[in-house]
Amino acid sequence: xxxxxxxxxxxxxxxxxxxxxxxxxxxxxxxxxxxxxxxxxxxxxxxxxxxxxxxxxxxxxxxxxxxxxxxxxxxxxxxxxxxxxxxxxxxxxxx
Amino acid sequence: xxxxxxxxxxxxxxxxxxxxxxxxxxxxxxxxxxxxxxxxxxxxxxxxxxxxxxxxxxxxxxxxxxxxxxxxxxxxxxxxxxxxxxxxxxxxxxxxxxxxxxxxxxxxxxxxxxxxxxxxxxxxxxxxxxxxxxxxxxxxxxxxxxxxxxxxxxxxxxxxxxxxxxxxxxxxxxxxxxxxxxxxxxxxxxxxxxxxxxxxxxxxxxxxxxxxxxxxxxxxxxxxxxxxxxxxxxxxxxxxxxxxxxxxxxxxxxxxxxxxxxxxxxxxxxxxxxxxxxxxxxxxxxxxxxxxxxxxxxxxxxxxxxxxxxxxxxxxxxxxxxxxxxxxxxxxxxxxxxxxxxxxxxxxxxxxxxxxxxxxxxxxxxxxxxxxxxxxxxxxxxxxxxxxxxxxxxxxxxxxxxxxxxxxxxxxxxxxxxxxxxxxxxxxxxxxxxxxxxxxxxxxxxxxxxxxxxxxxxxxxxxxxxxxxxxxxxxx
Numbered sequence: 001x002x003x004x005x006x007x008x009x010x011x012x013x014x015x016x017x018x019x020x021x022x023x024x025x026x027x028x029x030x031x032x033x034x035x036x037x038x039x040x041x042x043x044x045x046x047x048x049x050x051x052x053x054x055x056x057x058x059x060x061x062x063x064x065x066x067x068x069x070x071x072x073x074x075x076x077x078x079x080x081x082x083x084x085x086x087x088x089x090x091x092x093x094x095x
Numbered sequence: 096x097x098x099x100x101x102x103x104x105x106x107x108x109x110x111x112x113x114x115x116x117x118x119x120x121x122x123x124x125x126x127x128x129x130x131x132x133x134x135x136x137x138x139x140x141x142x143x144x145x146x147x148x149x150x151x152x153x154x155x156x157x158x159x160x161x162x163x164x165x166x167x168x169x170x171x172x173x174x175x176x177x178x179x180x181x182x183x184x185x186x187x188x189x190x191x192x193x194x195x196x197x198x199x200x201x202x203x204x205x206x207x208x209x210x211x212x213x214x215x216x217x218x219x220x221x222x223x224x225x226x227x228x229x230x231x232x233x234x235x236x237x238x239x240x241x242x243x244x245x246x247x248x249x250x251x252x253x254x255x256x257x258x259x260x261x262x263x264x265x266x267x268x269x270x271x272x273x274x275x276x277x278x279x280x281x282x283x284x285x286x287x288x289x290x291x292x293x294x295x296x297x298x299x300x301x302x303x304x305x306x307x308x309x310x311x312x313x314x315x316x317x318x319x320x321x322x323x324x325x326x327x328x329x330x331x332x333x334x335x336x337x338x339x340x341x342x343x344x345x346x347x348x349x350x351x352x353x354x355x356x357x358x359x360x361x362x363x364x365x366x367x368x369x370x371x372x373x374x375x376x377x378x379x380x381x382x383x384x385x386x387x388x389x390x391x392x393x394x395x396x397x398x399x400x401x402x403x404x405x406x407x408x409x410x411x412x413x414x415x416x417x418x419x420x421x422x423x424x425x426x427x428x429x430x431x432x433x434x435x436x437x438x439x440x441x442x443x444x445x446x447x448x449x450x451x452x453x454x455x456x457x458x459x460x461x462x463x464x465x466x467x468x469x470x471x472x473x474x475x476x477x478x479x480x481x482x483x484x485x486x487x488x489x490x491x492x493x494x495x496x497x498x499x500x501x502x503x504x505x506x507x508x509x510x511x512x513x514x515x516x517x518x519x520x521x522x523x524x525x526x527x528x529x530x531x532x533x534x535x536x537x538x539x540x541x542x543x544x545x546x547x548x549x550x551x552x553x554x555x556x557x558x559x560x561x562x563x564x565x566x567x568x569x570x571x
Contacts, residue, residue: 016177044507051376053170060373065112065149068119069133076137077129086128087236089177092228 002032097294098332100325101302102261103253106268107246108152108278109222109286116221117144117187124284130237132224134453138182143371146171150245151375152196153277155221157292160275163198165382168220171372174364177269179237180224188248189368193218194375200271201394202263205368208242212264213252222246247277253292258321262314265289274393274418282312289317293324294338295499304338305330308345308352324352339455353560392416404434413442419456420446423463430467430475440470441474461490469497479558482506510557512564515548518556522547533569544569 005028012027013051014017018042019027073086096478115122118135158165172190179467195217201209249268255414256262269287272278280287289312294305311317325346327359330340333539343352372562391399393415400411400421415421428437445466449456469490473483487498501507522544523530533540544565548556 014175014365029366034376053368058373059376060146062148062151063119063145064116065114065147067121068118069114069121069131071130073127073129073132076132076134082234084236085233086239087227087231088129088179089231089234090237092231092233092235093179093226 003028003035097298098325099298099330100256100257100258101253101294101296101305101471102321103292103305104251104253104255104261104265105290105292106249106265107222107288107290108249108272108280110150110245110534111275111279112149112153114147114243115243116147116219118243120243122241122244128236128238128242129240132364134244136182136239136243138184144369146185146372146375147245151194152385153245153275153375154217154247155377155382156275156389157217157249157277158195158198159382159389160196160271161195161200161388163214163215163217163221165377165380166192166194166196167377168192169194169375170217171369171375173369174220174366176362176364178223179235180226180239181241181243182224182242186221186223187217187369187372188220188352192374194377199298200264200267202260202267204263205259210254210260212254212260215250215392217247217249220246220248228493231537234382238290239488253305257266258318261291261321262318264271265317266314270416271393274415274422275390276418280399288312288421291321291324293321293328295325295328295332303332303342306338306340306352307342309342309355316345316347319350320352323350327352330415340405350410356491396421398489400434404428406434406438410435410438410442412568413446414438415455419459423459425457426463427466429469430463431470433470434476436470436473440466444484448464448487448491453542460493461487465490465496472497472501476508476510476557477501478506478508479555480510500541506555506559509555510560514569515552515556515560515564517545518548518551519561519564522551530569541569 005024008024008031009019037076077083077086077088079089100395110116112122114120115136120131120133120136122131133437137145144310147185157163169189170192172188174184174188174190174530175185177184191416193216196215198214199211200214201211202211222241222244224237224242227236227238228553230236251264255264269280270288273280278286282288291308291311292305293308294303296303298435306324306328308320324343331338339354342355344355345352345470346417397408397411397415398416400406401408405412423445424437424441427441444462445459449459466487467479469483469486472486477545478486486500486504486506489495489504490497494500507557509518526547527543529540529543533544548561548565
């Protein structure tokens with residue numbers, strides 16, 4: 001299945017990936033061949049097969065509902081570009 | 096020609112766990128900003144989510160209470176979008192395979208009829224952080240304490256046909272999650288949030304385009320917002336316009352809904368199963384374990400109060416709204432052996448006093464045992480119901496047990512017929528004019544004599560004995 005370069009641009013925008021025109025052509029080509037491979041996979045009839053979530057047939061393990069984390073705000077915020085009154089400051093996003 | 100309103104509600108309920116859904120951070124409300132945000136919550140590179148067992152149990156509990164199917168296998172998915180309060184750039188949620196599906200809740204309409212509201216699904220997901228837009232001059236302040244708090248998103252079918260029905264459903268669900276202990280339902284603190292999907296159509300036609308109203312945090316606002324939106328859509332359609340599928344905010348000050356400007360239309364969330372989380376498998380044994388641990392559900396409890404304890408539907412219904420109140424009532428009823436007396440007091444004096452002090456039943460300073468002692472004193476005629484209320488107020492204020500207070504304040508009822516007779520004789524002697532009028536036919540004066548007797552006995556005369564003796568004496 002071919003993907004158009006406008007679709008590639010849209011997906012890049014959604015994922016906030018910078019896209020130049022020369023990269024665009026390459027990505028469009030590569031993604032199109034990957035999707036063509038996916039088309040081949042989809043042609044197989046898997047109607048009686050349970051989807052595999054993990055090769056070792058594992059299921060999600062659960063954690064006891066206990067507070068284990070302590071306050072390490074100073075340490076974690078030391079690497080933030082801008083902090084004030086314990087809050088991370090970011091450019092304003094208007095809803 | 097009439098229009099039909101169609102409403103579906105999505106509720107986000109914060110689960111009352113101790114820790115977050117995917118990390119061991121506390122979710123206690125009111126902490127200093129970012130003091131409950133661990134590396135997992137901050138979305139630091141390389142961290143992995145691990146699912147909280149209690150959150151799963153609570154989802155199962157809610158699912159059982161709404162007669163839903165618990166998925167034997169459900170999957171977590173990434174909902175991808177960018178916003179400063181979403182550290183990972185995606186929210187871990189459930190998309191194709193939610194943990195709970197196909198439930199319902201029966202509501203009572205204003206005319207007393209019952210209506211079944213379908214619940215399409217309920218799924219587990221994590222909450223985002225909070226953005227503060229004031230105070231920072233062109234910037235926003237981000238607090239990630241809330242990021243990772245477990246949520247159960249409960250989605251109804253579009254079965255509601257009026258704002259009133261929507262509020263009835265919401266109130267019932269709110270009471271239920273509190274009753275089950277899965278959510279504290281505190282709408283002001285944001286632990287129970289509601290979005291409404293509203294559309295209109297001509298009866299018999301397919302569903303119209305719907306608008307989603309967000310930012311609804313009280314039952315009153317929800318009713319007003321829905322009513323406004325319905326009017327708005329009808330006016331728009333009757334003028335030949337089209338309803339746009341969009342998100343709107345309710346402004347309670349202006350009592351109107353407004354389109355959220357600047358929001359990109361139809362954000363493509365690109366859902367895919369989260370590779371960091373394996374499918375959640377829930378066995379029948381685990382479901383039964385949760386079922387065994389569940390409290391008796393409100394509806395069944397109410398029916399039992401009516402059939403086994405002989406309470407009216409009205410009384411029973413009030414008692415089962417809050418689990419602790421129903422528990423308290425049952426202990427009191429058992430202790431004094433009179434369910435009706437217990438119900439009157441719990442729904443009356445106890446509830447009124449709790450409300451006056453804005454307290455929850457669990458904060459009641461008068462224990463069930465203490466109240467039983469007071470009710471027993473009513474039953475054995477030590478005090479009248481009226482005086483008992485004064486005793487109760489003193490007990491509430493911490494002045495001691497019922498017996499202590501009755502003793503100290505000398506509140507014992509006067510039941511001694513000799514004493515009552517003497518008192519009445521004195522009143523009759525002191526009020527010859529009124530006695531004459533009464534005997535001449537002015538029966539309303541009976542109240543005057545009762546008042547005099549109550550005054551003379553400082554409210555302690557046993558009403559029944561007093562009335563009987565008074566009638567006899569006045570008749571002459």
